[in-house]
Amino acid sequence: MDWKEAFSEYKSYLKLEKSLSQNTIDAYLRDLKKLEKFSKNEPLKISQSDLEEFVYQYAKENFAARSQARLISSIKSFFLYLQWEEWREDNPAELLESPKLGMKLPDTLSEFEIDQLIAQIDLSLPEGERNRAILETLYGCGLRVSELTELKLSDLFFEENFIRVIGKGNKQRLIPISEYTVKFINIYKNEIRVHLPIQKGFEDFVFLNRRGKKLTRVMIFTIVKQLAEKAGIRKNISPHTFRHSFATHLLKNGADLRSIQMMLGHESITTTEIYTHLDDRMIRDAVLKFNPRNG
Structure with a gap:
């Protein structure tokens, strides 16, 4: 990932997920471009x-405390985003903040x-069945939005109750899928999708406009935001919220941390701990359980 790509992805995040004003986004990017100019390394x-x-x-060059604070805030936000989106496992800006402040x-x-x-979806419209299948898949399988938009018909192994997902770094993983989620995908696939004027090159994509x-990431964001507004849910919701909720509910219902890690496609179990916002006691128990030296 070079700086140009990083700025493009981060700008979309600030606009779609954080709902920041254009002026605020521009201020963040101005600060980060100073870092780009200073550093010889990519993000x-x-x-x-x-x-x-x-x-x-x-x-040394800028004595205004407010200016320095804003710069550090911009850096922290950017690298927290890279860690949260799993572009980086570590956060080099972590020690630039107060030790009492953790990941938000x-x-x-x-x-x-x-x-x-989901109840807000208008199932009388053709896109209604599609949108229900999308949300059930996001939540039922814990997918990243990019994994959902890239999901292919050839990735569906419903007889074996698995789907194949191509995650970050082009890594494949198999995710169990429940009959409940399969039902809604099949309704969309067999009753709605078959009637679409599918364009050349998109025949194998599951979810289409x-x-x-194929649907874009922005379209998925828009669907989720509009339904949240109709439902009167005031939380800051994005497609990623379903992935985080998936992991949280699995943990709450007794799934072990290692299984959640595999389903989410995390290389490090530390990342899974972040997603499931474990308390200190649960983190300690997980470390004791998975550390081979504690056997």
Whole structure:
């Protein structure tokens, strides 16, 4: 990931998920472009020492405390985003913040709220069945939005109750899928999708728009935001909220951390701990359980 791609992805995140104003987004990007100009490394290779040197040099030239605070805030937000989106496992900006401040996790939805949100879908419209299948798949399988938009018919192994997902780094994983979720995908696939004017090159994609092309990430964000508003849910909801809720509910209902890690496609169990916002006791128990030296 180079700086250009990082800025593009981060800008979309600030606009779609954080709902920030254009002026605020521009201010964040201006601060980060100072870092880009200073650093010889790409975003995924920047180290803690790189950031410390940058902040030190900036502080020498800019004495206004407010300016320095805003710069550090921009850096923290950016690298927290990279970690949250799993572009990086570590966060080199972590020590630039107060030790008492941890990762601010997004809102999760209760099972009741998920049902509330899905109940807002107008099933009399052709896209209604599609949207219900989308939300049930996001929640039922814990997919990233990019994994959902790239899901293919050839990735569906319903007889074996699995779907195949291509995750980050082009890594494949098999995810169990319940009969409940299969039912809604099949309704959409067999009753709605078959009547679409599917465009050449998109024949194998599961979820399509009315013109027969695959859905974009922005469209999925829009669907979720509109349904949340109709349901009167005031939390800051995005497609990623369903993934986080999936992991949280699995943990709550007794699933072990390792199984959740495998289903989410995390390389490190540390990332899974972040998603499931474990308390100190549960983290300690997980470490004791999975550390081979404690056997």
